[in-house]
Amino acid sequence: MLNVVKRDGREVNFNAEKIAKAIRGSAREIRYNLKESQVLDIVQKVINYIEMSEKEKVTVEEIQNLVQKALRDMGFSEIAIAYSAYRTERTKVREIKSDLMKAISKIGVETDRDNANVGNNFSSKLLRIASESNKWHNLAIMPKHLAKAHENGDVYYHDLDSYNLTTNCLHIPTREMLENGFNTGYGTINKPRRIETAAELSCILLQSTQNDMFGGQSHPDFDNDMAIFVEPTRKEVREELVELGIEEEKLEELVEKKLRKRVAQAMQGVVYNLNTMHSRAGSQVPFSSINIGIPHSEDAALVCEVFLIEYEKGLGKGEQPIFPNIIFRVKEGVNREEGDPYFYLFKLACRVAAKRMNPTFMNIDADFNKEYYDKGYMPATMGCRTYIMKNVNGDHGCKGRGNIAPTTINLPRIGILAKGDEKVFFQLLKEKLDLAKESLMHRYSILKNLKVKDLPFVAGQGLMKGAEGLGSEDSIEPILKQGSWAIGFIGLAETLIALTGKHHGEDNKSKDLGIKIISFIRDYTDNLTEETKLNWSTYATPAEGLSGKFIKQDQKRFGKIEGVTDKDYYTNSYHIPVGYPISIRKKIDIEAPYHKLCNGGHISYIEVDGSPEDEDIMNIIHYAYKHTNISYVGINFHIRYCKNCGTYLNNGESKCTNCGSYDIQGISRVTGYLSLDERFGPGKFEERQDRVTHTENHVNTYN
Numbered sequence: 001m002l003n004v005v006k007r008d009g010r011e012v013n014f015n016a017e018k019i020a021k022a023i024r025g026s027a028r029e030i031r032y033n034l035k036e037s038q039v040l041d042i043v044q045k046v047i048n049y050i051e052m053s054e055k056e057k058v059t060v061e062e063i064q065n066l067v068q069k070a071l072r073d074m075g076f077s078e079i080a081i082a083y084s085a086y087r088t089e090r091t092k093v094r095e096i097k098s099d100l101m102k103a104i105s106k107i108g109v110e111t112d113r114d115n116a117n118v119g120n121n122f123s124s125k126l127l128r129i130a131s132e133s134n135k136w137h138n139l140a141i142m143p144k145h146l147a148k149a150h151e152n153g154d155v156y157y158h159d160l161d162s163y164n165l166t167t168n169c170l171h172i173p174t175r176e177m178l179e180n181g182f183n184t185g186y187g188t189i190n191k192p193r194r195i196e197t198a199a200e201l202s203c204i205l206l207q208s209t210q211n212d213m214f215g216g217q218s219h220p221d222f223d224n225d226m227a228i229f230v231e232p233t234r235k236e237v238r239e240e241l242v243e244l245g246i247e248e249e250k251l252e253e254l255v256e257k258k259l260r261k262r263v264a265q266a267m268q269g270v271v272y273n274l275n276t277m278h279s280r281a282g283s284q285v286p287f288s289s290i291n292i293g294i295p296h297s298e299d300a301a302l303v304c305e306v307f308l309i310e311y312e313k314g315l316g317k318g319e320q321p322i323f324p325n326i327i328f329r330v331k332e333g334v335n336r337e338e339g340d341p342y343f344y345l346f347k348l349a350c351r352v353a354a355k356r357m358n359p360t361f362m363n364i365d366a367d368f369n370k371e372y373y374d375k376g377y378m379p380a381t382m383g384c385r386t387y388i389m390k391n392v393n394g395d396h397g398c399k400g401r402g403n404i405a406p407t408t409i410n411l412p413r414i415g416i417l418a419k420g421d422e423k424v425f426f427q428l429l430k431e432k433l434d435l436a437k438e439s440l441m442h443r444y445s446i447l448k449n450l451k452v453k454d455l456p457f458v459a460g461q462g463l464m465k466g467a468e469g470l471g472s473e474d475s476i477e478p479i480l481k482q483g484s485w486a487i488g489f490i491g492l493a494e495t496l497i498a499l500t501g502k503h504h505g506e507d508n509k510s511k512d513l514g515i516k517i518i519s520f521i522r523d524y525t526d527n528l529t530e531e532t533k534l535n536w537s538t539y540a541t542p543a544e545g546l547s548g549k550f551i552k553q554d555q556k557r558f559g560k561i562e563g564v565t566d567k568d569y570y571t572n573s574y575h576i577p578v579g580y581p582i583s584i585r586k587k588i589d590i591e592a593p594y595h596k597l598c599n600g601g602h603i604s605y606i607e608v609d610g611s612p613e614d615e616d617i618m619n620i621i622h623y624a625y626k627h628t629n630i631s632y633v634g635i636n637f638h639i640r641y642c643k644n645c646g647t648y649l650n651n652g653e654s655k656c657t658n659c660g661s662y663d664i665q666g667i668s669r670v671t672g673y674l675s676l677d678e679r680f681g682p683g684k685f686e687e688r689q690d691r692v693t694h695t696e697n698h699v700n701t702y703n
Contacts, residue, residue, distance in 0.1 A: 026083040045070040050464040085557040087681040131161035138163040153553035162214035169215030175225035198229040199266035203273040206286040210279040216287035220380035223292040228299035267310040274323040288324035289382040312352040317646030326359035350617040354446030360634040383672035386599030400465035408488035415498030448477040486600040488541030491570035497563040505576040537600030540573035542671035568686040579690040592628035639667040
C-alpha cells in the first residue's frame, strides 16, 4: 500500500483516479480530444515510475512531477504545458493563502500599480493589505471552478477584494441630493443657499459616495444641477449692493460682475477639492467625473463656462489637475455648429482640451444617445467608461444608477486556443460567456445579503435608485436590479491576429470579424436581460492592471506568439493597437461601430502631438460626430511641466526652460483618467512607450 504525503503532512492512500481526473481536465482545457484508453495508459506510466522508485511514501509534488514526465514521455506535451500552468497558479495561490505575511511584506515596501491613482502612503498600504486578505477569502467562498477560472486567467472578477462588500460606481443624483439635504453620518446638511456652498457640497457628495463603493463617481449633469444655486446667489449679491447704495443704472452690471467672481471661486474650489480631498481611508482622491455642455439656462451656461476656465488655469502653480475627468457633451443645434447658441462653450472646451487633455467629448447625436435624449433623459458617462441608460426594472436614465460589477473575458486566449478555427472560437467564447454570467450571478447572490446599513451613505441616504422606502436592515437587492451587470472583454486586436494573422486596422476580413465577435457578446448580454430581468451590458473594459496580468499568464502558457503575446500588455478592449500607424479618420471609422455595441461603456482615443491647437481638437470632434455614430472620444498627448515653477515643457526637454529645475512631472491618460507617469503599472507603462501619434499622413489600405 502506497501512502501519499499531502502538503499539510497528512498521509492518505494513493488514488489513481485523482491523477486521471487531473489529466482529463488539462486536456479539456486546451480542447484536446484525449481517449479514455490514453488516460489510463498515462496513469499506468505514472504508477510504473512510482514502483521503480520503490518508495513506500510519495509526496503530492513528486506525483505531479511524474504526471508531467509521463505526459511528455508519451508525446502529450501540449497537455503537459496546460497541466503545468494550472499547477503553477494553484501553487501560487496556496503560497499566499498559507503565508499571507509574504503579501503583506511586499505591500509594506510599495503598493502595486493596479490602480494608477493610488498612492504609496500609510493609508494606501494599509488598504492594500486588507484588500489582499479579502481577495483570498472571496476566492475561498466561491465555487472552485469559478475561483479556478479567475486564478488561471480565463476571466477576471474586477475588484475581487470588494466582491462581498459593495458595488462598483454611481451617477449621483446631484441636484436632488442638494435640494433635499443629506447626512454623512454626523448630522444633516441642509439645502445650500449660495453657489459656493453648493459647489463644496458637490465635492463632499463625491467623496462620501466613494467611501461606500469601489469604482468611480459622476455628477451626470453638473452645470444644470449647479445652476439652480446661481439665482439665489445673484439675489444675495444684489441685496448687498443695494445696501451699499449702488445706483440703479450701475446695479445690474455690477451684480453680474460680482456674481461671476463668486461662481469662479466656487468652481475653483471644485477643482482644488477634487485634487486634494482624500477618500477610502486617505488612500486616494475621488475618482470623479463631471458631465457638462448642454445647459438648460443661461445660469447653467455660466457655470459651464466658468468651470472650464478654472480647470484651464490648473492648480496653485498652474500644475495639471488630475481630477475631475470632464465630459463635454456635444449636440447639433445646441453647441456643435458656429450658429448654435452655445457654440462658444464647445469652442472653449476644445481650447481647454488642447492644453489639459480634458475635457473628453460625448456625442449626444449618436443614435443610441439621441434615442434617450429625445425622451427627456440626459445621457452621461464616466472616465471609467460606465454608460447606463436602459432599465428593464424602472425608469430609464443614469441618475442614481451605475455598474454593479464587471467580469472581463480573456479574449486573446480564446483566439489562441481556437487555432484559426472560427467555429471553435465562438464555441469557446460561448463557454466563457456562460462562465462570466455564472460569476456575476454568484456575486449577485452574495451582494443581496448586504443590508442598507452596509452602504450607509449611497443606500441609506437614497442616492441609489431602488433604495426608496428601504430601512437600514433591509436587503439591497432592489438596488441590484437597477444597476447594470457588465461582461467585458480585452484584447480584440490580439484575438483577431491569433485567428486571421491581422488585426482590424490592417484587414477588411479582420475588421468584419471583430464586429461579429463583439456583436456575439452583445447579443448574449441582451438575451440575459430578457432571461433574468436584470440589466446586463457589454463592456469595453478599461483594463488598467489587467492588460499586463492576462498577457503574463498567457506567455507562461503559450510562449511568445508574434503579434499576440510578444508585448507586455494586451490592447485595450476593441482599440487599434497603440503602436500601429493609422490615420485619425481611419481609426475613428473602424472603432465607431463598437460604441453602440458596448452599451455598458466605451471610449476611443486619438493620440496627437504634445501641443495640439484648439482647431485640431475641434476638427477631430467634427469629423467623428458628423461622419460616424461614435459617441465618447478622448484626445491624448503627453503633458510635462516643471514641479518647481509650473512651466509647461515640450517633450524631450529634461530641464525647465524657466527656472532650470530638473524636477519634471509627466502626465498621461491611463484608461480614462489622467495619472502621474510614475504611477503607471508595468503593462500600461510599456503601452504608453509604444503609443504613436495618429495623423492624417498615415496611409492605410486593406488587403
